[in-house]
Amino acid sequence: MLGLNVYNVASTMLLASTCVAQTLPQVLPLDQIFTNNTAPAITETFDTYATYYFQSSIPVACAVVYGEDNTTFGMIANDPAMTTTATIEHNVVLSDLKPDTVYYFRSQGSDANGNIYADVIRSFRSEPETESDAFNIAALSNGASVKAVSSNYADVSNSELYGADEALDEDPVTAWSSNGDGDNAFIEVLLSEEASPTSVGVWSRSMTDGTAIINSVNITMIQADGTSKTFGPFDLPTTTQEYQFDVACEDTLIQSVRVDVVESTGGNTGLVNLAVYV
Known part of the structure; x- marks a missing residue:
């Protein structure tokens, strides 16, 4: 029984030591990694989606949260390019939009050192609904x-x-x-x-x-x-x-x-x- 108690104490001390050693990263302003002081931007808007572009000065894994509410957002998108690594060029499609609606978005990302970056909240308006009589027979x-x-x-x-x-x-x-x-x-x-x-x-x-x-x-x-x-x-x-x-x-x-x-x-x-x- 004594050996068991010693093992439990040692395990508890190891766990406590591991927890104490961990530190949470600070959230840094995204403008620290702007290229040529250029902020993320919506490059084109349509009735149901919008395209986004950002070039960071260092490779980061980037995501964009967006929605009609500027506090809870509700949707998230990232670069659809086939890669699991951080990158400098960020092309993102914000989909499932309502036509003629104001949306808020925030860019955020992480670098290889564990630093987390977040941008200020920005906004855009989707285009009015596009009316077309064309029917897509390739869908x-x-x-x-x-x-x-x-x-x-x-x-x-x-x-x-x-x-x-x-x-x-x-x-x-x-x-x-x-x-x-x-x-x-x-x-x-x-x-x-x-x-x-x-x-x-x-x-x-x-x-x-x-x-x-x-x-x-x-x-x-x-x-x-x-x-x-x-x-x-x-x-x-x-x-x-x-x-x-x-x-x-x-x-x-x-x-x-x-x-x-x-x-x-x-x-x-x-x-x-x-x-x-x-």
Whole structure:
């Protein structure tokens, strides 16, 4: 019994010693790691999402809390780029917004030394609701599916994280990523119905190291009998939004649409969104 008591005392002393040695980090102002005194900013606003950019002077793992209430926020977003490490370039999509609504956001992050940084609260207003009669027949929710894809990151299935289905889910936070296909990446979608599309929307993904950016694409409209017509190349000026391109097929019924990368910055190229409108 004495030996047991000695063991318990020793365990208690070790635990107490461990707890005393721990110190909680202070929260430091984010402006200590601004690059060129430039604060985080909302770069573009839309009716249901907004894009955010911040360049820190040191690598940090960054997150953005946001919401209609400037005390509780309620939502959080981080860089969707495929990395678990801290970085200097921070591109974040704030999604699930209500149209024409004021939102508050705060940037916060941690560096490799355990320092925690937090910014002041900033705000922006989402755009009024966009009215459109266009219908996306390439959306999974409308019955479309992936017919072919060059590859998926880490060879996952189409339905897994970074799989090709994420180019068709109409979610600005998710993205299909190829497995390092660069300029050879492609995706083909089997439309929810044969139709005569008027335009195709393409949104490139990107990585914080500057790779995976698609600069231009070709779009091929394919009929049921295999007859096809290719449009392009079309330029994608940025990776912050979808760009729509006219591909009027008049009275020709199209069964599937294929997008091929023409030029990119290489690496795990892919798409945030692919839409085909009628």
